Amino acid sequence: MRRRSGAVALALLLGCAATGCGDSHTATDPRSAGQLLDSADRTMKALDSVTITSETVATGGGTVYSGRESTDLKSRCTSTARFRSGAELEQIRTGGTDYIHGNDMYFEMWGRETVPAMRTKPWLKSPVGAARDSDGLKDCTWPFKSFGKPTKGARTELAGRPAIPVEVRDKPGQSPFAREPGTYTFYIAAEGTPYLLKLGYKGPYNHVTTVFSDFGKPLDLHTPAPADTLDLSTVPSSG
Numbered sequence: 250m251r252r253r254s255g256a257v258a259l260a261l262l263l264g265c266a267a268t269g270c271g272d273s274h275t276a277t278d279p280r281s282a283g284q285l286l287d288s289a290d291r292t293m294k295a296l297d298s299v300t301i302t303s304e305t306v307a308t309g310g311g312t313v314y315s316g317r318e319s320t321d322l323k324s325r326c327t328s329t330a331r332f333r334s335g336a337e338l339e340q341i342r343t344g345g346t347d348y349i350h351g352n353d354m355y356f357e358m359w360g361r362e363t364v365p366a367m368r369t370k371p372w373l374k375s376p377v378g379a380a381r382d383s384d385g386l387k388d389c390t391w392p393f394k395s396f397g398k399p400t401k402g403a404r405t406e407l408a409g410r411p412a413i414p415v416e417v418r419d420k421p422g423q424s425p426f427a428r429e430p431g432t433y434t435f436y437i438a439a440e441g442t443p444y445l446l447k448l449g450y451k452g453p454y455n456h457v458t459t460v461f462s463d464f465g466k467p468l469d470l471h472t473p474a475p476a477d478t479l480d481l482s483t484v485p486s487s488g
Contacts (some may be wrong), residue, residue, distance in 0.1 A: 283400035326389035
């Protein structure tokens with residue numbers, strides 16, 4: 250019995266050495282690059298919450314933007330942002346209302362009219378419909394969308410988590426993420442749920458790194474106290 254057990258064990262060992270069974274970290278994923286992107290898009294769109302951390306660095310050096318957003322991917326989110334100008338912004342969006350907290354530099358660049366009363370409270374309350382692009386406010390959504398011709402890369406790891414990179418070279422006007430053409434690398438979880446873990450972009454002017462985390466984690470979203478808030482709809486224009 251001992252000899253037979255030893256023979257079986259040896260056969261299993263040799264079989265695994267030949268086929269790679271049990272060696273999951275080097276296993277080949279049968280899915281194509283397009284299938285990986287499509288499954289990641291479907292997975293991310295189905296989430297009811299996610300945290301998105303992003304940094305933009307100029308090709309010549311220097312951080313242009315850094316920010317962090319926790320969102321339901323629809324109409325509720327909270328975010329912080331810092332810009333190269335020195336402007337800093339904290340935002341809370343709940344449905345049709347924005348709560349905005351910015352530093353002095355932010356309001357120097359404010360895309361709307363400013364009045365002295367805006368400096369009396371730490372938070373401003375404003376309708377979402379009043380937001381302008383120059384305000385730098387988040388709309389709580391993200392364009393999880395496949396585009397271009399993807400190329401599948403070799404399996405790797407992100408912070409100890411197995412991932413498969415998929416590269417897409419953008420043609421002008423093709424990408425939903427940037428105005429300029431560039432190269433995108435989507436890192437998709439290789440095991441378990443196919444989350445999009447990271448997105449890298451290299452363009453002619455900027456390099457952007459975006460990391461996704463806290464998949465499905467409940468949002469910790471609280472609006473400021475009324476005593477700390479100035480409702481801009483109640484403030485007369487300075488003319």
